[in-house]
Amino acid sequence: MIEENSVLTPEEVADILKIAKNTVYELIKRGELNAYKVGKKFRIDLKDIEEYKNSSKRKKSSTSESRLNQNLSSAISNANILKSETISGSGLVICGQDSVLDILSRYLEVHPKGVRALRSYVGSYNGLYELYNGTAQIATAHLWDGDSGEYNIPYVRRMVPGVPTIIVHIACRMLGFYVAKGNPKKILSWEDLKRDDITIVNREKGSGTRILLDEHLRKIGVLGTQINGYERECISHLAAASTVARGGADLGIGNEMASLSVKDVDFIPIQKERFELVMKKEDMLKGPFQAILEILQSDGFKSELKGIGGYDLEETGKIVAEI
Structure with a gap:
């Protein structure tokens, strides 16, 4: 409330x-x-x-209609610019929501072999879909497969079939539960989601966090529709933590960094996730993609992430799979 x-x-x-x-x-x-x-x-x-x-x-309906038309024209114009810049080779599209991609984009723009990076703020599932369809050149993913216990590789195999790809590690992040200060409901594990006295706030469909939740629910034999608040969605870790802080839910799921920015929230660590880049193998000899590898492996980039905190950088810049 x-x-x-x-x-x-x-x-x-x-x-x-x-x-x-x-x-x-x-x-x-x-x-x-x-x-x-x-x-x-x-x-x-x-x-x-x-x-x-x-x-x-x-406001009068005519004003609303006029603004809608203006917004539609603007959206079409922006889409055409995005398409034009990407096709002409003056930019590339990176899918993902983590702020580390803002830092990567900034480094890429000033790198000798770099280009302007155009961001598509979509979740991991939709990012792989865009990569497969050629509307993006780079997708980021943190998708956990409950059967194998692996991150990303099983999803890339299924969602980018027949396309040779490279997976490059960015960082590991700690995922967990956002709960009210003092954890009054004593929520400690996924098994607690079987209780009927817990209300959650969910992430949007296609996000890695939503898929993590759904995979764990599948493993413990719980349907999402059985959980209070499952249909309520928010579009960021910060929004989930804030909802819990305001008393709008007993539980949210997200990374540790967001919990540090919100008062009256405790963080219960649950699982370390792998956050990684996915690119087509055919692009790897092109200058911008070589630049991305050099940036990820550079001391300057790693130092900036280390200064932010919350990232495990042990494997940053390492090619972890060729599929």
Whole structure:
């Protein structure tokens, strides 16, 4: 239950309104959503979200239709630019949501053999789908297979069939449960999801975290529909942790770093996951792909990740599989 005087982050607002975080920033920029800064971070009062929703309802349908057409035109234009830049060789598309990809993209743009990286903020499953269909050149994955206990390799074999691929390790991250401070429900393992007194907040379909949950549910013989809150989705680790902190759920699943950014949440470590890049083997001799390997293996890149914290960098830059 969110209190009337709650102060929310843009990520939490995006979760409430079921929109992308970038859309929240655009609403703030256009003056449609009131916000203020604490240091360098935006914060939004819950009452201002309600005012925005009510204001939107009062607008004439013609205005809404006009804005929809403008947004559609903009989306088509952006898609054409993305397609044009990728086809012309002036950029490549990297699928994934982790902030480490922002750092990789920055290094890639200034590397002598690098290019501009275009980001597609989709989950692991959809990223492999885009790689297979040729709409992206690089996918990132953290997909756990419950039968083999392996990460990524079984999914690449199934989802990119007949296409020789290379899997390059980025880092390991600790995954676990977000629970309220003090863990009042005493949640410690996947088996606790068999209890009927626990409500969860889930991740979106196609995300590695959602697939991890579904695989473990399958192994313990529980259907998702039997769990309170299973159908409620959020689009980031931070949003899941924030939902638990606000009392909106007893349990969320995500990485340890997000829990450190949210008050009144404890983190119960459950499983170390492998976060890796997947590329087509035919591309590996091209300059930008060689640049990516050099960046991942460089001391500068590893030092920046080490400074952020939360990443195990022991195998960073290592080619772990050729499929």
